[in-house]
Amino acid sequence: MSARPRLVATDLDGTLLRTDGTLSARTREAIAAAEGAGIPTLFVTARPPRWLDELADAVGGHGIAICGNGAFVYDVAAREVTASRGHDPVLMRAVIADLRAAVPGIAFAVERADGMGAESHYVYAQEHSDGHVVGSLEEISTTAVGKLLARSPGSDPEVFLQDVLAVVGDRVELGYSGAVGLAEMTAPGVTKASGLSAWCAGHGIDASEVWACGDMPNDLPMLGWVGRAYAVGNAHPDVLAAAHDVLPSNDDDGVAQLLESLL
Numbered sequence: 001m002s003a004r005p006r007l008v009a010t011d012l013d014g015t016l017l018r019t020d021g022t023l024s025a026r027t028r029e030a031i032a033a034a035e036g037a038g039i040p041t042l043f044v045t046a047r048p049p050r051w052l053d054e055l056a057d058a059v060g061g062h063g064i065a066i067c068g069n070g071a072f073v074y075d076v077a078a079r080e081v082t083a084s085r086g087h088d089p090v091l092m093r094a095v096i097a098d099l100r101a102a103v104p105g106i107a108f109a110v111e112r113a114d115g116m117g118a119e120s121h122y123v124y125a126q127e128h129s130d131g132h133v134v135g136s137l138e139e140i141s142t143t144a145v146g147k148l149l150a151r152s153p154g155s156d157p158e159v160f161l162q163d164v165l166a167v168v169g170d171r172v173e174l175g176y177s178g179a180v181g182l183a184e185m186t187a188p189g190v191t192k193a194s195g196l197s198a199w200c201a202g203h204g205i206d207a208s209e210v211w212a213c214g215d216m217p218n219d220l221p222m223l224g225w226v227g228r229a230y231a232v233g234n235a236h237p238d239v240l241a242a243a244h245d246v247l248p249s250n251d252d253d254g255v256a257q258l259l260e261s262l263l
Contacts (some may be wrong), residue, residue, distance in 0.1 A: 004262060005039060005209055005210060005228070006039065006210070007039070007205055008039060008040070008042070008212070008213070008259060008262075009042045009044045009196055009210055009212040009226065010041060010042070010044065010213040010214070011213060011214040011215060011219050011222075012043055013046070013177070014178055014215040014216060014232070014234065014250055015213050015214055015215045015232050015235075016043070016255050017250065018250055018251050023058055024253055024256070028058050029256075030255075030256035030259040030260050031058055034262055035061060037263055040060050040062055042060075042062070042064065042065070042196070042199070043059065043065040043067075044070075044196050044212070044222055045065065045069075046067070046069045046175060046179075046218055047067050047068070048068055048111040048146075049065075049067055049068070049081055050115060052065050052067060052074055053079060055076065056076045059077070063077040063078070066192065066196055066199060068084075068111055068146045068147045069147060069177070069186050069195075070085070070190045070192050070193070070194050070196070071085055071086065071146030071147050071186050071190050072146050072195075073195065073199065081113035084144060085186075085190045085194075086112075086144035086145050087146075087148060087172070087186075091171055092141075092145060092148060095172060095185070096108060098167050098168075099150060099167050103152050103155070103160070103163055103167075105121075105152055106151070107121045107151050107153070108122060108137060108148065108150050109122045109124075109151075110140055110148055111146050111149065112141075112145055112146060113143065114143060116133070117135065117139070117141065118132055119136065122149075122151060123153060124149075146186065146190075147184060148172070149182060149184060149185070150164060150182075150185070151181060152181070157180045157181035160183070161176065161181075171188065172185040172186065172187065172188060173185065173187070173190055176217045176218055178236075191218075192219060192222035193222045193224065194221075196212075196226075197225060206227075207225055207227060208227040210227055211226060211228040211258075212226040212229055212230065213231070214229075214230075214231065215232050215234060215236060215239055215250065216236050217238055217239065219239060220238065220239065223242055223243060224242065228244050228245070229242060229244050230247050230258060231243035231245075231246050231247065232246075232254040232255070233247060233248050233252070234251070
């Protein structure tokens with residue numbers, strides 16, 4: 001493990017961002033100061049590209065975020081997806097058919113490089129109101145799907161996710177980011193770890209030189225790949241158990257305190 005990282009990778013919601021979704025002034029300043037000292041911060045998030053534009057001024061000189069649980073590399077400054085790893089269309093259709101048969105009333109949406117598409121009965125209160133295409137699965141998945149989303153209104157959220165996992169098996173990566181009642185599925189092998197490792201390989205950065213921060217189970221692949229893993233104090237029990245160290249909570253600017261300690 002490196003005594004001082006070359007890169008700090010961090011989740012956003014629940015980790016870097018406060019509970020109200022804001023980026024504190026202290027955290028913003030810590031990111032800038034660490035980058036000035038030669039230690040950039042890379043956002044690695046379940047958010048789709050379109051949810052990152054509001055953080056463009058905090059991304060740093062590299063301008064990049066790994067998003068969609070590893071499905072997309074997004075140039076935030078240019079507002080352009082520069083790389084993506086999507087679902088195989090045939091396998092995805094089979095997964096959808098099996099889920100429809102197993103979970104009555106299930107509704108689907110997709111995240112693509114060019115935006116979101118959703119079935120008409122897909123409703124999710126936490127979705128940003130920035131508009132999206134509504135139509136049948138065939139109509140909304142005409143371009144590559146980075147992340148397949150599923151909801152079952154009226155179902156117990158935990159039971160729903162267990163049912164989804166039982167159906168999909170290893171045909172997708174089912175990541176839990178803390179969004180209640182939302183099944184987030186990327187293609188097999190597409191995780192925050194795969195997205196981060198590919199970006200680091202392109203920049204000559206070894207896993208041992210990366211420190212990472214997270215709070216939810218979808219962060220576990222990334223935390224297992226890096227040289228040093230940090231959980232914020234408000235993290236899921238599985239993440240707390242997997243981390244090398246525990247930081248103060250997101251509302252106490254835990255990641256900012258880590259960055260400040262490196263200066």
